[in-house]
Amino acid sequence: MDKKINEFKSLLQLNEELSQINDLDAVLDYLLTKARKMTNADGGTIYIAKEDKLKFSYTQNDTLFSSNLDNKNLYSNLTINIDETSIAGYSAYKKELLNIPDCYKLGDRFSYHFNSSWDKKSGYHTQSMLTQPIKNVNDVVVGVIQLINAKDSSGKIIPFSKDDEVLISYFAGNASVHIERANLTRELILRMIKMAELRDPKETGPHVNRVGAFAAELYEHWATKNNISYSKIKKLKGNMRLSAMLHDVGKIAISDTILKKPGRFDDEERAIIKTHTIFGAQLFKNSTSELDKLSLDIALNHHERWDGKGYPGKVKDIYSEDVKMAEGKKADEIPLCGRIVAIADVYDALMSSRYYKESWTEKDTLNEIKKCGGTQFDPKLVNYFMEIHATIHAIRAKYQD
Numbered sequence: 388m389d390k391k392i393n394e395f396k397s398l399l400q401l402n403e404e405l406s407q408i409n410d411l412d413a414v415l416d417y418l419l420t421k422a423r424k425m426t427n428a429d430g431g432t433i434y435i436a437k438e439d440k441l442k443f444s445y446t447q448n449d450t451l452f453s454s455n456l457d458n459k460n461l462y463s464n465l466t467i468n469i470d471e472t473s474i475a476g477y478s479a480y481k482k483e484l485l486n487i488p489d490c491y492k493l494g495d496r497f498s499y500h501f502n503s504s505w506d507k508k509s510g511y512h513t514q515s516m517l518t519q520p521i522k523n524v525n526d527v528v529v530g531v532i533q534l535i536n537a538k539d540s541s542g543k544i545i546p547f548s549k550d551d552e553v554l555i556s557y558f559a560g561n562a563s564v565h566i567e568r569a570n571l572t573r574e575l576i577l578r579m580i581k582m583a584e585l586r587d588p589k590e591t592g593p594h595v596n597r598v599g600a601f602a603a604e605l606y607e608h609w610a611t612k613n614n615i616s617y618s619k620i621k622k623l624k625g626n627m628r629l630s631a632m633l634h635d636v637g638k639i640a641i642s643d644t645i646l647k648k649p650g651r652f653d654d655e656e657r658a659i660i661k662t663h664t665i666f667g668a669q670l671f672k673n674s675t676s677e678l679d680k681l682s683l684d685i686a687l688n689h690h691e692r693w694d695g696k697g698y699p700g701k702v703k704d705i706y707s708e709d710v711k712m713a714e715g716k717k718a719d720e721i722p723l724c725g726r727i728v729a730i731a732d733v734y735d736a737l738m739s740s741r742y743y744k745e746s747w748t749e750k751d752t753l754n755e756i757k758k759c760g761g762t763q764f765d766p767k768l769v770n771y772f773m774e775i776h777a778t779i780h781a782i783r784a785k786y787q788d
């Protein structure tokens with residue numbers, strides 16, 4: 388009985404805690420963690436519906452991925468059709484919960500089949516599976532949550548229970564609000580970025596998506612190494628992604644004729660471009676939300692350098708009419724988020740081809756980043772960046788130009 392009460396208590400907390408999370412990936416991560424806890428499931432996946440397809444959007448598996456060094460499974464482009472042939476597709480298509488005790492014993496009774504290719508590739512054995520469509524208030528399916536391998540107290544895999552079915556359908560009813568809200572936030576940010584992109588063609592959608600994801604993963608790895616609590620990491624990681632996406636939003640204030648100029652900039656033009664850091668910070672003036680505060684810090688500090696030779700430096704009043712560049716911030720004087728985004732932004736710029744340069748090879752780029760540890764970049768963060776290499780790769784594959 389205690390267990391039941393706890394489950395319902397945790398359902399009640401769900402809305403309150405979720406309303407503080409802005410980023411879509413962070414919302415999905417949180418939802419899946421909660422749903423798995425309630426049903427004691429070893430793993431699970433959330434799919435987001437887009438037109439007639441389900442996009443594989445978030446996955447967790449205690450048996451397969453226990454370390455955060457390898458988050459590449461989070462960045463997948465897999466989709467499945469919303470139709471009667473797959474389990475998740477069927478659940479979305481018919482708007483039905485499916486509770487399957489053993490996926491390998493489905494037989495030919497149903498139109499849907501279990502796809503064992505993932506098991507084969509990973510060496511995992513999927514047995515029990517609970518699949519529930521996530522519908523919004525208009526009865527439109529926005530996604531599907533799929534839990535696998537329920538465990539009893541001894542860790543033995545068992546079928547999902549009738550109670551689990553009730554819990555998960557209540558849970559899915561609440562989830563849609565938060566998924567739609569986080570989707571809206573991300574779309575809003577991408578729209579802001581579109582405006583900046585009109586000015587500076589280098590700041591493209593894929594570039595900011597990549598920089599956001601690199602920054603989020605680098606932060607998570609740094610935070611784990613520094614014993615930051617799990618709940619704080621999850622919350623900040625989401626904000627880090629969104630704020631890092633906005634690193635160059637201050638370019639809205641720089642004139643077209645400068646940003647779109649073919650060829651090299653002269654000194655005066657370069658000085659004007661540097662002010663995008665301060666204009667960006669000014670956009671978030673007077674805001675009390677944590678997301679805006681972080682966005683301000685990133686916009687302001689992403690061009691500071693570890694050795695103090697960056698910009699805009701220790702500007703006294705960034706809101707005054709006539710701001711001037713000041714002496715550069717050094718080492719720990721630069722906020723962590725600025726040091727993180729500096730690496731993410733430069734790595735991506737070097738790896739991308741732009742009209743004035745070819746893209747660098749991966750090897751040359753990593754060598755350059757390593758070489759700049761201690762001068763341009765925080766040397767510890769450079770090492771952490773190298774350690775999450777598999778994840779960085781998966782992010783590049785997901786968000787291509």
Ligand SMILES: [Fe+2]
Pocket residue numbers: 634635663689690
């Ligand atoms: Fe910038």
Ligand SMILES: [Fe+2]
Pocket residue numbers: 590594598634635732
């Ligand atoms: Fe950038």
